[in-house]
Amino acid sequence: GAVVSQHPSRVICKSGTSVKIECRSLDFQATTMFWYRQFPKKSLMLMATSNEGSKATYEQGVEKDKFLINHASLTLSTLTVTSAHPEDSSFYICSASPTADRGGGYTFGSGTRLTVV
Amino acid sequence: DQQVKQNSPSLSVQEGRISILNCDYTNSMFDYFLWYKKYPAEGPTFLISISSIKDKNEDGRFTVFLNKSAKHLSLHIVPSQPGDSAVYFCAASSGGLTGGGNKLTFGTGTQLKVEL
Numbered sequence: 001g002a003v004v005s006q007h008p009s010r011v012i013c014k015s016g017t018s019v020k021i022e023c024r025s026l027d028f029q030a031t032t033m034f035w036y037r038q039f040p041k042k043s044l045m046l047m048a049t050s051n052e053g054s055k056a057t058y059e060q061g062v063e064k065d066k067f068l069i070n071h072a073s074l075t076l077s078t079l080t081v082t083s084a085h086p087e088d089s090s091f092y093i094c095s096a097s098p099t100a101d102r103g104g105g106y107t108f109g110s111g112t113r114l115t116v117v
Numbered sequence: 118d119q120q121v122k123q124n125s126p127s128l129s130v131q132e133g134r135i136s137i138l139n140c141d142y143t144n145s146m147f148d149y150f151l152w153y154k155k156y157p158a159e160g161p162t163f164l165i166s167i168s169s170i171k172d173k174n175e176d177g178r179f180t181v182f183l184n185k186s187a188k189h190l191s192l193h194i195v196p197s198q199p200g201d202s203a204v205y206f207c208a209a210s211s212g213g214l215t216g217g218g219n220k221l222t223f224g225t226g227t228q229l230k231v232e233l
Contacts, residue, residue: 113158
């Protein structure tokens, strides 16, 4: 089956530093990947849609200069949290779909727990 | 504006019984619905989906029912097993782009606990 690998699974960083999270589709190509954020006991909130070879599409309220997305190849999208602050601490998850049929569902990465201290 | 809602934050069911998880949506443009299962500190795992042209889809112990007029869907798990204990999210998407480019809108999740 389709596998999406996300790395790192857990990261702790100091305020003001930047953190890069990678999302890879291991056995399929994905022209589109999605980045979500989940707060404790809350829903998954779509942050942005990552498009291979073009700019990402950000959801309303998400700062594009804060959350930099790069989708340089058909198998890799990266999310960089710039100048991280404690309020950026959250669980970040990426997803992608290998199929043309939406019924196949999206495969999610295992998530990244970011803690900013 | 929560377009997909799961009004029950938690549900407790005995092993062997049926678990029914509910989901309501407000956006009439949604035409595809999915259910995901999620464990703590892991990404969601796809369970089952249904197109708006259907009212039922079944896969093993999982059945999803869709009532378009009521903008309501439900996931039935029967028989429930302790391993089913997790958070269940419903999600919805709308048409337009084909392929893997349709974004999902998630509900708030329901914590299912299956007790022995």
